[in-house]
Amino acid sequence: MTKRWTLRGAQTEYTVAVPAHGRWLELVAWGPHGVSDGPSPVGYDGPVPFLTKGDAAPVEYATETERPFAGADLVVEARSSLRFVSAAAADDRLAVTFADPVNGLRAVLQYRIPAGTDVVERWVELVNEGPDPLRLARAGSAGFCVPTPHGARISYQWGQWAQEFQLAHVDLAHGTFAVGSAQGVPGHLYVPWLAVNDQEDPAGVWGVGLAWTGSWKIQAERDTGGLTRVRVGRGLVDGPLDLAPGERLTLPTAAGAYSADGLGGLARVWHAYQRHLAGERLTPRPVLYNSWEATYFAVDADSQLALARVAAGIGVETFVVDDGWFTGRGDDTGGLGDWTPDPAKFPAGFDAFVADVRALGLRFGLWVEPECVNPRSRLYAEHPDWVYSVDGQPLTQVRNQYLLDLGRPEVAEFVHGTVDGLLRKHAIDYLKWDFNRPRTEPGRPGATGPVDLDGAHVANLWRIYERLRRDHPHVIIEACAGGGARTDLGMAARADVFWPSDNTGPLDRLAIQHGFLHANAPHLLSSWVTDAPGLFDPRPRSLAFRFVLAMAGVLGIGADIRRWSAQERAEAARWIARYKEIREIVMHGTVHLIGGPGQARCAVQYLSPDERTAVVLAWHTGRLDGAGLLPSRPVRLPLRGLRPQARYGTGDQHYSGSHLTTAGLPVQWTAAHDADVIVLHRD
Structure with a gap:
């Protein structure tokens, strides 16, 4: 007898069932309300020559035994075969338990659709209830099945530093398409986001995302029967995961979304979901000024205050001092790890400087990069074993720095204590948390046996963010990673703002923001007005163009405003005042993307929640x-x-x-x- 359950979102539903044989959970239908009332659009019960039934079935989560040829979500080196045990269902939650009677592996498939959204969250809890260790060669979070009878169109986002979030499409008649990162961070090259639609139906589109701030992989495969299955989960860059007897492992949350209104409609589904993730922190983001492009590392009290005075005069609300404020930081070769304000740069004292900024009516923000260290620093001299390294092998420098092993408890405590100490000691309202290099060394000095470095780093990073949010709820945290290399649903639940790219050139940034808004809500989009020309399209554009562009999300300014004329400052003040009038609608409104950067029509429409x-x-x-x-x-x-x-x-x-x-x-x-x-x- 088949067991069946339906989870309902605001406008969609997700129906799954355990067939009578009890070997797996499979999708029945996923789409608008009522889609499951009829024969399954993804079901298949025909012949499978040279394959198994599981290879062709719309399986939700399978081991290699169930899908030996078409690709499994979970691969246990000793092989594993799961059987249905029980299920617990509520209106918006479902937990279906499977177990292997031979090796003792228990897998609980968890489902949830948060109230008011159309995103189904999926994750798996694995428990080793057997007497022997289990080794996981693959540990995906979910398999999503999409009907594509006429061929699949895959939409994804590629990029590089200064050219992130480039929206692209590929038609997939048969075979596999994959994107991912092995950098210990989501990365610049691809975004953990994918959309799939049938080639003859661009309106109905399914999307997949992943809440994981480390290495990841998303793979879409269209079989000969017209089904596209999207596997999503962690990338095990440190090798297989060992699950000891009695040990429990919770895999990252994968998220699936559906819209009947194309990629624009899918974007609105993601926006509503990310606003849900923000919860009570979805408050108006202040208009900020950031000093980086004006002074770079040449930070001192006089230059910063000169910028702050102009910023206050044109209506800026928060002043952020970027890189260069701490001891030993004259350039990018030193200072990281030694997070003490440089007394030579702030001769009257750092707190006196902060007080001067705040006396202008501005809130104060600061740039940090606490996960990294320069070889030329006191911290590295005292703790060279705190960085990722392989015994006997040379270290790789990226941007003249190494990466701290955040998975080590003492390192995590140092990083948290550093940032927490700054927030407790100084009157800081805004924190720009940067991360300017991927992980290159896959080792930890003194470790015995394999270590899940990627998993430990992400887990402690998230804990630090959560502790800071709990203890300093007034502080807005901006997530940056050399631009947009750290944007995923896990960070969207913990950071308040994303820095999408170091490229602030107007036409380049327009393309970056166009892609960004397909996967992320406007309250996450930090954007600056600067004097920088584009790297990929240097055509000039007006100050108005730059302001309207930056107003599409969270408005910031990064130009050297000391050099602006009185006329430019007056124009800037008018745009800032205008932004303050509309930012509630930008933050909370329904977004419609009109045209795009490569088209004659290019606009973004925000419709207020009351539709007036x-x-x-x-x-x-x-x-x-x-x-x-x-x-x-x-x-x-x-x-x-x-x-x-x-x-x-x-x-x-x-x-x-x-x-x-x-x-x-x-x-x-x-x-x-x-x-x-x-x-x-x-x-």
Whole structure:
């Protein structure tokens, strides 16, 4: 007899069942409410020549015994075969237990759909109840099955430093597509995010993400029967995991999402989920100024206060001193690990400097990189064994620094004590936590036997973040990793803001933010107005363009504002004031992505939760040399989510909702007008 359960989200449902044979849990249907009322769109009960039934079935989680040829989620070196034991179900939770009667492995498949979302969280709890150790060669978190009868289209995000979050697509008729990271961090190269749709149905799209801040892998494989199965989980870069008798292992949470409204709709599902993860910390993010691009390492009290005075005058709310404030930090070859304010740079004392900044009406923020150490530092001289290393092998420097082994309890305590001490000693409201190198050495001096370095580092990193949030709830934490190398659902639940890229050039950043918003909510998007040209597209754009771009998330400024003219400062003050008027809608509104950086139409629409106000940020991305000289009609931006019969106004202009969604909002670009913010109110 088949056992069956359905979890219901806000607009979707997820139905699974244990077949009569009890060898696995399989998907019945996943999609909008009611999709499971009928034959399963992924079920298969036909012949399987040269394969097994499990290889073709829509299995949710399988060992190598159940899927020996098509790919398993869990591989135990001594092989394991699970059998259904029991299940416990509630409205939004499901736990299905399987066990191996031979080796004593127990696997509890956990499911949860958080209230008000359409994301199904999945994770597995493994327990060794047998007498012997078990070695796990693969320990994935989940397998997601998607019906793709006409071929699969895979959407993913690739990148590199300064070119993160580049949205791309590949058609997969048959075979495998995989992305991941072996760097001990999610990395710049790919994002732990994937979307799948049938090639003939771009509207119905399924997405997968992973809450893991270490090495990872996502693999999509389309079989000959038209099913695409997405396996997601940790990348075991340190070798197999050993599970001792009586030991328990909880694998990272994998998240699945569905939308019937294409990639834009899927983005909105992820946004709602990440707002749920933020919980009570989803408060307005302050307009900040960061000193990095103005002074780099040449930090001193006088230069920082000069910047702070201008920042306060144009409406900035938080002033962040970036790298260069601590002892030994004249460049990137020294200082990391010795987290003491440099008395030569702050001759009146660091606290006096902070007080001067706060006296301007600004909150104060600070940059740190506590997981790394320079060879030329006191910390490394005292604790050379605290860095990842392999006995007898030379160490690899990246950015003139080594990586601390955060999995060691004494190192984790040092890192937490360092950051906690700074927050307790100084009046700090904002923390930019950076991480500028991946792990290269797969070893720990003095370790006996294999060590899960990746797992230990992530576990302690998360614990430190959680302790800091508990003890310093007023402090906003920005997660940075040489730009956007540390963005995943695990960090989205613990950090308040992400720094998506070190590239702040306007057209480059527009492409980065376009991809970012497909996977992340606006409250996580930190963006600066700077003077930097693009690395990949250096075409100039106006100050207005740069401000409208940075207003798409959390507005920041990183330019050398001491050099701005009075006219530029006045314009900046107007944009900042305007941002403060709309940031609640940017933070909480429903996001619609219109066009993109490579298209004539490029805009982001934010619809307020009460649906009475639409905020449109729009940019001209094409050539400007012929604008206003040749015949042309205004660019039309088709808005979404408006009531067709209602009227919406901005200034003296009014439109029907039908006009705005069908004909589109008209914008006319000129050489002097290449971006705009339009706020429409419903009458």
